[in-house]
Amino acid sequence: xxxxxxxxxxxxxxxxxxxxxxxxxxxxxxxxxxxxxxxxxxxxxxxxxxxxxxxxxxxxxxxxxxxxxxxxxxxxxxxxxxxxxxxxxxxxxxxxxxxxxxxxxxxxxxxxxxxxxxxxxxxxxxxxxxxxxxxxxxxxxxxxxxxxxxxxxxxxxxxxxxxxxxxxxxxxxxxxxxxxxxxxxxxxxxxxxxxxxxxxxxxxxxxxxxxxxxxxxxxxxxxxxxxxxxx
Numbered sequence: 010x011x012x013x014x015x016x017x018x019x020x021x022x023x024x025x026x027x028x029x030x031x032x033x034x035x036x037x038x039x040x041x042x043x044x045x046x047x048x049x050x051x052x053x054x055x056x057x058x059x060x061x062x063x064x065x066x067x068x069x070x071x072x073x074x075x076x077x078x079x080x081x082x083x084x085x086x087x088x089x090x091x092x093x094x095x096x097x098x099x100x101x102x103x104x105x106x107x108x109x110x111x112x113x114x115x116x117x118x119x120x121x122x123x124x125x126x127x128x129x130x131x132x133x134x135x136x137x138x139x140x141x142x143x144x145x146x147x148x149x150x151x152x153x154x155x156x157x158x159x160x161x162x163x164x165x166x167x168x169x170x171x172x173x174x175x176x177x178x179x180x181x182x183x184x185x186x187x188x189x190x191x192x193x194x195x196x197x198x199x200x201x202x203x204x205x206x207x208x209x210x211x212x213x214x215x216x217x218x219x220x221x222x223x224x225x226x227x228x229x230x231x232x233x234x235x236x237x238x239x240x
Contacts, residue, residue, distance in 0.1 A: 047084050054162045055084065060095075062135050062155050068135035071146060076103035077136060080159075082129040088235065089165035090130045091156065093174040093210060099136035104209070105130050107214075113211040117224065121232035131156065140179045149178050158236050161199035166238055168196070168203045168236055169231060172210030180207070191227050193234070204234060213230075 019186065046190045059079050065071055078095035081104045098108035118124055134144045134152045144152075156178070160168065170176045173186045179196070186207060194205045208227035209220055 010075070034063065041198045045083050048097060051162060055080075056154065058158055062152075064183060065151070068148075068151065070134065070144075073139055074136040075100050078105050078132060079135060080129060080131045081105050081107075082125045083127060084129055084163060086127055086129045086130045086163075087166040087238070088123070088166070088169065088231075089150065089160065089163050090128055090169045090171060091160075091175045091179070092130070092132045092218055094132050094134040095137040095143050097137065105132050110211040113215060117228055120225075121235075122230075123235075129165065131159055133175050143174060149174070155177055157161050157198050160203070161201045164201045165203050167231065167234055168205040170205065170207045172213060175210075176207045179205075185226060190223065191230060191237055193230070204238075206231060206234075 019094050056212055059077070062079070063077055071077075074095070077100045082090075092105060095105060096108050096110070098111070099105055105111070114125065118128065133156055134148055135155065136150070170179060175186065176189060180194070186209070190207045190209065192206065194207075196203055196205045206227060208231075209224050210218075214224055216223050
């Protein structure tokens with residue numbers, strides 16, 4: 010009976026995250042922003058950080074991009090998701106995860122009773138790499154101080170790294186995602202102490218749907234940690 014219930018939950022999860030993804034290329038419209046009541050100090054720190062990124066000099070990514078992609082979601086949240094870099098839709102709207110991968114991410118969050126009003130989302134790199142290529146090591150190194158400061162300002166209790174680029178940037182190049190995903194790691198970023206977990210990037214799951222079963226395990230771990238921390 011227990012095995013049957015697990016199978017039903019997994020089937021429901023697959024239905025949820027696969028619904029209308031393959032044929033819908035329309036980006037999610039997130040221009041309407043929520044007004045979250047956060048402290049003036051946090052508002053000021055986020056504005057200053059964004060200004061620092063906007064003032065970066067001699068960055069080819071910035072020169073070729075249309076918009077900075079800073080963040081989305083609730084800055085009061087204690088759950089922070091960090092992806093790789095913006096794509097074409099993200100560059101157009103100036104918000105992370107608004108294309109097909111963003112639709113899948115929303116389905117994944119919904120599967121564990123979360124949404125963008127309950128989490129905070131950013132990327133390792135804030136400008137779109139040309140042709141949606143992977144950011145270079147030099148580009149990651151340039152933007153690493155900004156995402157580190159971003160984490161410290163938000164001060165999450167849970168950090169979810171989406172994909173190998175985010176993992177390598179914040180954990181190290183000597184690790185591989187197949188061995189690191191689904192494990193809790195304690196990390197400090199300035200004064201922020203957080204429980205960190207690595208899972209697959211939604212874009213990877215779209216290319217490798219067989220890995221969705223492993224991502225579901227990771228999502229349940231995030232749900233359970235969230236419940237245990239009562240946040």
